[in-house]
Amino acid sequence: MGLRRSESGFYWVWEANRGKPVGQNATFAFGTDGNLVLADADGQVAWQSNTANKGVGNFVWQSFHHPSDTLLVGQSLRAGGVSKLVSRASEVENKDGSYSLVMEPKGLSLYYKSKNSPRPLLYFTSSKWINVQKGSLNHVTLKASPDTQEGFAYDLSLDYVEGNSTTGGNVLLARPKYNSTSTFLRLEINGNLRLHTYYRILRYGAWEKLTSCDPKSFHYYKVEGVDHFLSKYTKGDSIKESDCAKKCTLDCKCLGYFYNQDTSKCWIAYDLKTLTKVANSTHVGYIKAPNH
Template sequence: MYAVEYDAYHRIISGLDASFYSTAPFRLCFYNTTPDANIFAIRAGFTRDEDIERLVWDANRNDPVRENSTLTFGRDGNLVLADVDGRIVWQTNTANKGVTGISLEPNANLVLHDKNGRIIWQSFDHPSDTLLVGQSLKIDGRTNKLVSRTSDVDGRDGPYSIVLDKKGFTMYVNNSGKLLQYGGWRGEGLLNVTFDAVPEDQSITAYELVLAFTESQQPNIPSTSRHLLQSRPVSNSRGIILTKLNYNATYSFLRLESDGNLKILTYYRNTSYLKWAETYAFFGDEVRECGLPSKCGSYGYCDKRMCIACPSPKGLLGWSEDCKPPPTPTCKSGGAAANYYKIVVLEFLHVGVEHFMSPYDEGEGPMKVNDCRDKCSKDCKCVGFFYKEESSKCLRVPLLGTLIKNVNTSRVGFIKYLK
């Protein structure tokens, strides 16, 4: 038994035809993080390595099966996962569509094909939270997004997603059904985005890990915004270079983590331990990490990767995991006047504050700060507002989370509370 991430217990799938269940370093398996709740998945890693093996695809994380459930590849060409009581939990829906074979490809794509090798169904079209090298998200259909896990222990869909949509490649947090942008790359007219490992200048040792995209028109991807990366031609296409490595990076995957961060893990075998290395993180430097909505839990003020204060009506208090947003008054029809406290950082520090949505949403306006306050008071879902004094723009927010230090003193925040 080898260690698997999430501290999961797992069992490999084996049979007569090895091409069905294994192609190094990938293998089909079942895993669980809680007893009697099993998930059909693809595992990545070499069994002789002294490192954690990774889970790069799963079929039924929102509906685990119990012990003695069955996985069946029927004569009709359908792959079916049924619970112990016979209830069908997951299937490929390929019955009577000419499927004659099944195989796990060297790139970890589980494929059902016909007698001519034509793909009828593939796991690459059904991602969960991970993209493998060569895997794409498409603007049309069900494969336009990745969705995070709820937590390491709970594999069900979590609140974070990254979606290929009209805005571009956009990161959202789901707040009671409302999607709030907290990251991503702008780009209009994108048809698909592919995670890829590309040799640099025909080199066999240096690789670029990229997001390559196909477009219906020239995309609008500015390179000046601090939340965007430089766009340039990549492998006869266009794309975004996420990182460069001085070794073969073919065994890499891009994952939306349960905390909302977007990371790349890359396998490097020429080391004795820790062969899976984090080689990229969207929120990976001192500026960006504070933009992670969950960085300070449900509430906190962040600077240089550290949660340094808990804003309150009494001022900035010491931060701890117990820091919570203040209770808000009962919302009355017509918008009775609400109470607010201003987030005041010591004035001699000459700094301001912004919300994690601020880099992606200019807000309404121009308007006066009192008009912004009135709008928030009349909005039952508004828990505070952030105001840009230099542009008179107003951003009302339904969720607080991590607030970010800003060197611009004209960026101010007001939090609604029950007095």
């Protein structure tokens, strides 16, 4: 399902059967028992809503309560329901990727599932944004304010509520100066969490990307005379030191960057692991550290 104004503005925002693609002549049927079923031509069920015989006149299911890698405005992660987003493996692979955004009792966390690690690796938390005093999070919702088309500037935020109360708060993500009611927040295939807003002023449909990894929430701790283990086995990028820093800052899953000032080589580190001390002070490392 998507929002479409032109071919260039077409984005998929929900999928039912990730990892279980159907073939030709598949069927999508709403049964007399109230169950919605997607099945292959041979009758094998790829996905179903599990709403058979749930009663008459009751609201029992909607795709809006089952996000995959995307939150639309008004959509939530919630305790007792879908509490995480999972990235796609790639642009062409319809299966779960390596990254997840998880609503935990005290906030939101981003995890990377490494092939070399028995458990997902934490690479970002919302502790700077979300402050849960008592209990735990009940739900987190993507909001656009105002929710009409008459505004001149729009606040895009994550609103959160604690427990069963009305206590909570919000985290301002961006403030575009154009109608942003058609916005979605996506966990990208590379682990970045991004807002996409539809810019209607353009003649043709176009989506604008807004970063959700706030550079103000962290700083870099500089270490001189150090090499990352990757520098032995990879060539690194030939870019300026300032561009190396910018590349890491814009990448939420980057834990730090390493730079050889003699050769102007840059290494972006997604796992820190072992660092090697060297005598040459022109080998420098910059480690992301949260601001307190």
